Amino acid sequence: xxREGSPLSLAYIHIMPRLLVALLGLLLGQSAAxxxxxxxxxxxxxxxxxxxxxxTSLRTGDMVTVISGDDKGTTAKLLAIDxxxxxxxxxxxxxxxxxxxxxxxxxxxxxLKKEVSIAISxxxxxxxxxxxxEEAEAx
Numbered sequence: 001x002x003r004e005g006s007p008l009s010l011a012y013i014h015i016m017p018r019l020l021v022a023l024l025g026l027l028l029g030q031s032a033a034x035x036x037x038x039x040x041x042x043x044x045x046x047x048x049x050x051x052x053x054x055x056t057s058l059r060t061g062d063m064v065t066v067i068s069g070d071d072k073g074t075t076a077k078l079l080a081i082d083x084x085x086x087x088x089x090x091x092x093x094x095x096x097x098x099x100x101x102x103x104x105x106x107x108x109x110x111x112l113k114k115e116v117s118i119a120i121s122x123x124x125x126x127x128x129x130x131x132x133x134e135e136a137e138a139x
Contacts, residue, residue, distance in 0.1 A: 055083070056081065056083065056120065058123070058125060060080060061077065063075055063077060064076065064125060065125075067123065068121075068122040069094070069118060070094070071093045074090075074092070075128065078123075079091050079115070083120075086121070087120060088118060088119075088120050089116075090123065091115065092115065094116045095115055096113070096116045098111070098112045100112050
């Protein structure tokens with residue numbers, strides 16, 4: 001039988017009782033053969049659930065189009081990129097509402113709306129680019 005994992009991943013608590021039973025059997029002179037077997041107590045080590053991206057052609061500030069999901073077809077500005085998680089934050093896309101309780105007496109609660117990241121595979125670089133600030137002010 002093939003044993004997976006390192007010796008450190010084998011449980012010490014399962015080895016000791018079997019060793020004691022084997023020694024006790026030998027002391028009592030029982031004829032049955034006792035074997036010491038190690039039992040895995042932890043789950044096998046799994047690979048990472050997602051593959052990290054090395055690089056992307058997207059940059060913060062680019063105009064992107066959402067190609068999948070509830071906001072499909074929306075073109076907006078890219079606010080942040082997380083290559084390790086494979087997520088992007090797009091302005092006005094995937095907006096969630098959080099109910100904020102009042103912290104002090106006399107204060108009222110409020111609703112806080114903020115964008116939540118979406119998978120980087122759900123966006124593409126848009127053809128239209130944002131106008132520079134100087135040109136927008138002159139017009």
